[in-house]
Amino acid sequence: MSRIDLNLLTALDALLSERSVTRAALRLNLSVSAMSRTLARLRVATGDRLLLQAGRALVLTPYAEQLGQRIPALLREAEGALSRADPRLEIAALEQRFTVRAGEGFIDLLGAALIDRVHRAAPGVQLRFAPKPDWNAQPLREGGVDLEIGIVKTAAPEVRARVLLRDRYVGVCRVGHSLLSNGDVSIDRWTAYPHVDISRTGEADSPVDVSFASRDLRRSVPIVVPSYTSAIQLVRQSDLLAVVPYSCLGNAFVPEYATANGVQSFELPLAVPAFNVSAIWHPRLDHDPAHRWFRAEVLALCLAAYPRTASRDRPSST
Structure with missing residues (x-):
């Protein structure tokens, strides 16, 4: 991509729709000379003259006419892909399956309460509890698991965790x-x-x-x-x-x-350290609206089930 300047798409869209270097420059808040240089770059990049003088106006070449039908949609797609994610989420209409890796104790004691809580807000959501044979972070990295519940024991430095409850x-x-x-x-x-x-x-x-x-x-x-x-x-x-x-x-x-x-x-007759039970996820899901909502539901459930709890987002440690 070193030879491609995506900013040229914006300039090309303005030139094709305005059919005027002056009006395109005004639209993009550029000088006329800067827009003329951009048109020259576009001609080199496309191998086509794009706009031709016809009397006192400019007309599009046949290739430019074709581009005029494609560029607006392409520009919207590029801007959408490179814009910040839309945080708005219609929870009631959400249809998604969350895969949770948790121990049998969490499933037995909180599984029913969690699905009841989730379904009151989002009846289209499905929960899948996956077995937890170890603390390998690879399923989180690969997307096979959306959220893990338990003690942070992974050696993966990038994972995120939020404490759900303090246990002993x-x-x-x-x-x-x-x-x-x-x-x-x-x-x-x-x-x-x-x-x-x-x-x-x-x-x-x-x-x-x-x-x-x-x-x-x-x-x-x-x-x-x-x-x-x-x-x-x-x-x-x-x-x-x-x-x-x-x-x-x-x-x-x-x-x-x-x-x-x-x-x-x-009570045990010897000292055994207390520990944190956490929700653990991969950072690629940090700002995903649906995942953020689900993490909040898990936290709220644990706060209600075990009132003496603390929570904070932090990178994991071994």
Whole structure:
């Protein structure tokens, strides 16, 4: 494109419609001599004289007549492509599918509330929840995923994130478990029972594992599952213990989720850092009106479900 000056399209449109160098110069706020030089450049670029003297007026060549039918539409298309995106969006008429990558806990506890909220404003929107086997940012980069919900663990420096809620880890056991029969849970009594570990990769890489390793502690882990919801189902049917995010035990929309699943929570007898749950997306969608609206709906839902929350747009970090 180094040989093409798109500004010539504007000048050509003015010359073809005005059929006068003087009037075209006035229209574009140029001097007559500058417009004459531009006409000369156009003649070189097109290989056609474009405008010819006919008495005291200028007339178009046959090729210029053809261009006169094409240039206005072409100019509008170019201006539209290079103009700022129109922020106006008719939400009620929006028909779009958003692909969200999230853990099973988010889907189980907030999936129904999210689609209900979205459909009240935009009944033509469809949500597709995609599996989340890892934290690879490639689906976000390639457009296979529009929004990811979870902890920011990607090494991709360009992704954007907004904190949806501040979460912490708690222990869970079945209702009536003997662990809770004698008051506070000590670390010795806690580690005396077998544990369910949760790991998407199958490795001992959770914050609980890190806390154990830093204190040179050991626990019995006879089973590892890929999701918190699976761990809760195992706990409710056995004497196994698990560590899950507090948000997985219910929210303002489903306050009795833990009780309905036959489990109860307790504070952990060792320190495990709290963490942020974020909405994560690729920066190409920063200013997309539909995506901005959807991000706002997800944030509003989380604020309503978990009132103690903070949010801010920021680049991700590992």
